[in-house]
Amino acid sequence: MHELSLADSVVRIAGADAAGRPVAKVEVKVGHLRQVVPSALAFAFQLVAEGTEVEGAELLLEEVPAAGRCRGCGAESELPGFPLRCGACGGLDLELLHGEELLVDSLELEDVVMTNGGTRHDG
């Protein structure tokens, strides 16, 4: 169950950002190619979060569509699944642009909101 290791990463990142403050909501962006089953990730998240700042937090998943640039013809296309194939010429030699993300997009603490790269407000 690879969702468990993904959930573990999410909880570690969120926990580090929260720095001891209770987390109300975690928004996560997951690339399509990671083939995450949302319900499995939500379940694993609850397990891993137990006993941490993130325990009881709501998990919001946003899937990022996979996209790549063809090294043959230069076209960029969306990649709905495997095998990864250029939408213009059918070539298989692609530079992956999106689809392997796993990032904590934002955290909502009990009384403040933090966004990655944004300003932190310490209540």
Ligand SMILES: [Zn+2]
């Ligand atoms: Zn192509």
